[in-house]
Amino acid sequence: MGAPYGFELVENCVICKLRSDSFFCSLPKATLEAFDRIKYTASYPAGAVLFVEGQSPRGIYMLCKGRVKLSTTSAEGKTLILKIAQPGEVLGMHATVSGTPYEITAETGQPCQLNFVKREDFLNFLQKHGDACLKAAQHLSKDCQTAYQQIRSLGLSHSAPERLARLLLEWTAASPDQREPKVKLALTHEEIAQIIGTSRETVTRVLADFRKRQIAVLKGSTLTIRNKPILEKLVGA
Amino acid sequence: MGAPYGFELVENCVICKLRSDSFFCSLPKATLEAFDRIKYTASYPAGAVLFVEGQSPRGIYMLCKGRVKLSTTSAEGKTLILKIAQPGEVLGMHATVSGTPYEITAETGQPCQLNFVKREDFLNFLQKHGDACLKAAQHLSKDCQTAYQQIRSLGLSHSAPERLARLLLEWTAASPDQREPKVKLALTHEEIAQIIGTSRETVTRVLADFRKRQIAVLKGSTLTIRNKPILEKLVGA
């Protein structure tokens, strides 16, 4: 197998080094071998659409490498980004497990390696391997939680600055406790707007305001938090 | 065991007649017996709080009878209703499975019968019984889906009438295809507002408008849809 998108494909799950503890496929050896037998490894370029909301579920995509944008679109063409999936996540599990159509759209944001598993195979796999099933349940729980978090953000905050502040804090939450945390992210104002459910112009304006007030500066793809306490005050915490 | 809240407690899951196919506890006999051994049956009055967001998870509550309001509250006291849980649902499963604090608050809206299962017992139960674990995963999937639906409603619709229309359609979706569907619900305008993330006054005004335009009439606790096509047009479908 070559390297079509600039990286080597890892074909064998059992010896895969991409995996870390938080990965769905962080499983005991026997279970992992069973998973390895039913999956199809593939790589995709940036901008590839894995599935579209409304399609009936073909199966799950295990994200090994890269980022995938999960979104949903209204009839008028307005789109809302639900999350940017990180390596280790399983995409399309809700639809696959419950048998209802995919309710979201998944699109790669950069070259990705993914393992696809057919719905039938995946369900059999879960049935036979209790440990994997429990892991799947944990995975789904986490998805629910981030969904609830977004509902809170959308439903409970009145102003756009508040939602943006919440998002910035979320991003820095992962990074350790520095005085001026920096975060790398490759998102346009447009995409940020789609995450917090507002318009592109508003994001630009609020970011300009944050810059002026020395709260946070977004330069290129680097975000620097200058004054975390004020951000925290903005979200009403 | 008496009847403290106007109904008999069903203590034995195996012979329970409340259960229908959609219930989480619609399980094979052997599994059901195992569930029966670890659960504690209890009944609660209206307004009882089962758990509060932020608490560490004690376990799950299987809702046998009654309605439970699931909500989340902001620091300023504004609350958002995530859903009204129906009999057959399991409450607090996300937190219990993932081990993170309850992210929502559960409060009975009427006298309820519930089965409580301790976290440890429940996890053991899932581990031992693959069929139950799969069922749990399905349950979580459905929760995710309704969460995503609410995110769509909150993030993708610009106007309050649109969100309210969407909610009304959701309620009638369950009832069969009548020309003028009627739905029973015991919700105040305030609560409706908390579901669609708007203010009480706006709900009153929009409902008044719907009444005037002969689209939908809410009288007492009975909602009658007069003109479904217009509602559907309002949501932009």
Place this chain on the structure above:
DNA sequence: AACGTGTGGTGACCAACGTCACAGGGAGGG
């Protein structure tokens, strides 16, 4: 160099809706 395209930055305008304030009505309790 000229051109297209995607992104960021800004001003002006206006509808939607949150908020405040208050009034009427129904239910339950003393």
Place this chain on the structure above:
DNA sequence: CCCTCCCTGTGACGTTGGTCACCACACGTT
């Protein structure tokens, strides 16, 4: 019976932020 809540209904007002229109800049292509 009156009193007190809670719910519903409605008017007035002010702010937020969505929308439109336009410009500047960067980058890649022809």
